Amino acid sequence: MDYNNIINTIYFSLEKLKKNGEVATYIPELAKVDPNKFGVHITTIDHQHFSIGDANEKFSIQSIAKVLSLTLVYKKVGEKIWERVGVEPSGTAFNSLVQLEYDKGIPRNPLINAGAIVICDILVSSFKDPKTEFLTFLRAISGNTSIDFCARIAESEKQTGYKNVALINLMKSFNNIKNDIDVVMDFYYNLCSIEMTCKELSRTFLFLTTDGIDPISNKKIISESKSKRINAIMQLCGFYDEAGEFAFKVGLPGKSGVGGGIVAIHPNQYSIAVWSPRLNKKGNSKKGMKFLEQFTTKTQLSIF
Amino acid sequence: MDYNNIINTIYFSLEKLKKNGEVATYIPELAKVDPNKFGVHITTIDHQHFSIGDANEKFSIQSIAKVLSLTLVYKKVGEKIWERVGVEPSGTAFNSLVQLEYDKGIPRNPLINAGAIVICDILVSSFKDPKTEFLTFLRAISGNTSIDFCARIAESEKQTGYKNVALINLMKSFNNIKNDIDVVMDFYYNLCSIEMTCKELSRTFLFLTTDGIDPISNKKIISESKSKRINAIMQLCGFYDEAGEFAFKVGLPGKSGVGGGIVAIHPNQYSIAVWSPRLNKKGNSKKGMKFLEQFTTKTQLSIF
Amino acid sequence: MDYNNIINTIYFSLEKLKKNGEVATYIPELAKVDPNKFGVHITTIDHQHFSIGDANEKFSIQSIAKVLSLTLVYKKVGEKIWERVGVEPSGTAFNSLVQLEYDKGIPRNPLINAGAIVICDILVSSFKDPKTEFLTFLRAISGNTSIDFCARIAESEKQTGYKNVALINLMKSFNNIKNDIDVVMDFYYNLCSIEMTCKELSRTFLFLTTDGIDPISNKKIISESKSKRINAIMQLCGFYDEAGEFAFKVGLPGKSGVGGGIVAIHPNQYSIAVWSPRLNKKGNSKKGMKFLEQFTTKTQLSIF
Amino acid sequence: MDYNNIINTIYFSLEKLKKNGEVATYIPELAKVDPNKFGVHITTIDHQHFSIGDANEKFSIQSIAKVLSLTLVYKKVGEKIWERVGVEPSGTAFNSLVQLEYDKGIPRNPLINAGAIVICDILVSSFKDPKTEFLTFLRAISGNTSIDFCARIAESEKQTGYKNVALINLMKSFNNIKNDIDVVMDFYYNLCSIEMTCKELSRTFLFLTTDGIDPISNKKIISESKSKRINAIMQLCGFYDEAGEFAFKVGLPGKSGVGGGIVAIHPNQYSIAVWSPRLNKKGNSKKGMKFLEQFTTKTQLSIF
Incomplete structure (x- = not known):
């Protein structure tokens, strides 16, 4: 057409x-x-x-990149990831803590902030050098070797990311985060900066x-x-x-x-x-x- | 195939x-x-x-019939129905009152109980004899003139329908029900009985x-x-x-x-x-x- | 002083x-x-x-009368009433359905609408002629035989009481209302009319x-x-x-x-x-x- | 007696x-x-x-100490503290995030965890050396100079305090925390350790x-x-x-x-x-x- x-x-x-x-x-x-x-x-x-x-x-x-980190993790780890994140619509504001607390630290789906953070945590567990691994994957599927994180944006995210830090700490209290919080958030902020x-x-x-x-x-x-x-x-x-x-x-x-x-x-x-x-x-x-x-x-x- | x-x-x-x-x-x-x-x-x-x-x-x-009442009302009234009911997933138990109160009497979508009741209310407003009209429509699309309400099931629904009566009263308190509650619920119970x-x-x-x-x-x-x-x-x-x-x-x-x-x-x-x-x-x-x-x-x- | x-x-x-x-x-x-x-x-x-x-x-x-119906029921029935209504502050809007659904039909306390309705239900169960009994009690403690319900106010409450009807139906669905809904609500509307x-x-x-x-x-x-x-x-x-x-x-x-x-x-x-x-x-x-x-x-x- | x-x-x-x-x-x-x-x-x-x-x-x-930090801050700062924390019962679990998000970062009262953390934040803003100041105050009102923080307990609190870190980050996202998060939490963990x-x-x-x-x-x-x-x-x-x-x-x-x-x-x-x-x-x-x-x-x- x-x-x-x-x-x-x-x-x-x-x-x-x-x-x-x-x-x-x-x-x-x-x-x-x-x-x-x-x-x-x-x-x-x-x-x-x-x-x-x-x-x-x-x-x-920004959040569009969450589909790509999901793709890499799903490819690598398989259906086990659904023990740690759901597939249901969230039904409330995109970074709400309410649902997360109700569901004992299991985010509704991998595309809301909390769920994307869990995916980042799995990614950090799965690769020795997660950032390089992700960039390599991204450049491969895009056929474009110039695609990169933006340090300026990532830093800006970090400076204002208190609500996301609240989310990851809440999930950690429910034992749904396995790695160091700072490492996971560093990957998350970079992910959002593409x-x-x-x-x-x-x-x-x-x-x-x-x-x-x-x-x-x-x-x-x-x-x-x-x-x-x-x-x-x-x-x-x-x-x-x-x-x-x-x-x-x-x-x-x-x-x-x-x-x-x-x-x-x-x-x-x-x-x-x-x-x-x-x-x-x-x-x-x-x-x-x-x-x-x-x-x-x-x-x-x-x-x- | x-x-x-x-x-x-x-x-x-x-x-x-x-x-x-x-x-x-x-x-x-x-x-x-x-x-x-x-x-x-x-x-x-x-x-x-x-x-x-x-x-x-x-x-x-049961609730499968809600798609058919929606079809008849949507055909008759058009896009105006979305002023009174949403199109978003509900994200919680199917007849929860929580979301409904939060959303000031506007149900999340026409397939949860509250939303289906609003559709019944619009249907009652739209036709002189809603039950006959709905049966006629249903028999036409199914090509089957024997399809009917089941009085026994409808009566059983009515005897235990307190939560649905709670829903319609809550919506009426927000002015999102225009007809007499008993008339709308009678249609709703019959709809569920097909x-x-x-x-x-x-x-x-x-x-x-x-x-x-x-x-x-x-x-x-x-x-x-x-x-x-x-x-x-x-x-x-x-x-x-x-x-x-x-x-x-x-x-x-x-x-x-x-x-x-x-x-x-x-x-x-x-x-x-x-x-x-x-x-x-x-x-x-x-x-x-x-x-x-x-x-x-x-x-x-x-x-x- | x-x-x-x-x-x-x-x-x-x-x-x-x-x-x-x-x-x-x-x-x-x-x-x-x-x-x-x-x-x-x-x-x-x-x-x-x-x-x-x-x-x-x-x-x-209005709601001040809820203390008096509580007094009569508590005197008559004793500590058993706390199986059907709590003693904790409600923490949300006074006639919210959220908490009630979360607590499976047990109102937080007898002074919010839902709790007062449960008290009315117990009162209706406890006396042959609840309205007369309550008036007699009220006139005794006030030392004033002229105190009465106001039919005009009670009727006005009834005409607009959809949210309260939602509450009682929700509680009935959880089996925390034992009498006919209309009888209990009639007493409740009269109670509020004093x-x-x-x-x-x-x-x-x-x-x-x-x-x-x-x-x-x-x-x-x-x-x-x-x-x-x-x-x-x-x-x-x-x-x-x-x-x-x-x-x-x-x-x-x-x-x-x-x-x-x-x-x-x-x-x-x-x-x-x-x-x-x-x-x-x-x-x-x-x-x-x-x-x-x-x-x-x-x-x-x-x-x- | x-x-x-x-x-x-x-x-x-x-x-x-x-x-x-x-x-x-x-x-x-x-x-x-x-x-x-x-x-x-x-x-x-x-x-x-x-x-x-x-x-x-x-x-x-543990939390009993929250009354004492409230006393010191209330004495020092006065009624202005109620702009940042309420005086209403919380009505839900003691460290729930739900209410806090609903109330845009203003905790319901100074005795739940979130509220106590805000009080700690005000205390940190009010004194050059908050820990010494608090101990001095505590020893004065108790008439006992041996009362002290317990480093072992404070450290244990810190190791498991993810939910409290979630709370303070959520409040920071609503701009209801003015100091560095680590400094405020250090005071809070010590407070709980007395x-x-x-x-x-x-x-x-x-x-x-x-x-x-x-x-x-x-x-x-x-x-x-x-x-x-x-x-x-x-x-x-x-x-x-x-x-x-x-x-x-x-x-x-x-x-x-x-x-x-x-x-x-x-x-x-x-x-x-x-x-x-x-x-x-x-x-x-x-x-x-x-x-x-x-x-x-x-x-x-x-x-x-």
């Missing part, structure tokens, strides 16, 4: 919209970004690219559209069953307390980040990345959500 | 399993059912039927596999967009606090009932109904969940 | 205050009261009376200042131990989510009502009733709270 | 009881104590002493029975108003989720610790300390609670 017309039409209709929604300011570094940035990139399984706007500019992918362009992001997630085999390199990243399951988790848990809304209006598995990025995948079709830093009240990119809603409406493609 | 071999294999392997899990006893009528019943029926969009076990025996479909066979159930849900157009009668039941959205809601909210587990392991939109029934649909392929009355701790059919997990594994078909 | 000077000074200093705070409007009848009413009455154990302002005007004592003057109210609570023996009639109303325990419950649970504030600033056991009344007792000294309909955000009389704070400060009397 | 007979009678009747209830084991050091220790000491305002059992043996007073005998403990709390003036040294420890308010806080918040039970059965302001100690005061009469390490399910000394209940019953003295 030629997506050029469709993305052009939607892009320019959204450009005209009133500029509202706030850029995330919980870490100083994120607040510095130009709020009017807006980029879109589609990579199809047959190697086509469709792009518009600021699609080649790096931005902080920067990519829309083009890089959509290409990186392509293996999830094709049951775990990267259609460009033909390498098997992860098993078919695990690939489907990661998609299921993105579908149910990828948008904090707006997962239902996203499934309802967009109908694709995906993941958002507070940097204003969203990635979504259509099995056997394409991977799409959108970036626009202004967020709605639920912490998801305002323009990004609207773009994807109109895109699946106009292409009449959703998984449902 | 010839599903006969696959369903036979799974059916007999599960038959051998230890008979555990409890039949729902919260209403006396449900407790009377033979706990070892087990039936499966698949209806494909090209009119094929695959069946095994007690697939032609009527059982109480009996169907696996064959009837899988056939009834077929319109959701084909974007709202019944592939047998070729009649348009509901618009394409609404059909996709109902599927999205089933995917995220159809299994109480086990929606993530179902998406993760089965990967299809579906809905369960405490009578032990589950219906699931694969877009553009088939609708499948399973019935086995023993429930797991989350209130879903134990054998039914296992059957569907193995079925999508063996057919290598899931929406993800 | 001659309290005249002290109550005069405080009364006139508070009269000058800006008239803020809202009259309760959750039932239409309460909204009709003149918001600027303000009365105080002290009755001492040696039969002295000190009075100022609208102390002889009847007002709706009207008294400040003078009558302070005189009625006098038995709690003297270990259960009315110092005017010398009749034993309730045992010494039970009298002390009712005071302890008032101290910890008498002011919804402001019990700590009241203990901290006033230092006496007491009970408030949304009609703007507060009664407080000083063991072996006096019973004091204050009435001013404007409420603070926690649902307690604004001027009433301030009056009592200044009163115990100036008299240097608190139980601590 | 000669309390000797009364305490003897109760002591020996409780000695005969089945030895149940568990010693606190959340820190290794506490688990080492002999679970059958049992001591009682009363100090009256007229300098009389009544003692039985292990009243002269040191034990870890050891006293029953005799020392009852003597130390004597100033709260006499409106803030120590009746032995005649020194003013704190103002009358503040002394009454500390008593009110102990009454409503001194026993975690059993404050109502204690007020109901004992009727005195007091504070318990997980080391098995309880101190309670009767204004204008006496201060009593009880120690027995076996705890009930709510974390309070089993035998201690029973002793005090029988003591106030037999002496017919309670504040109500």
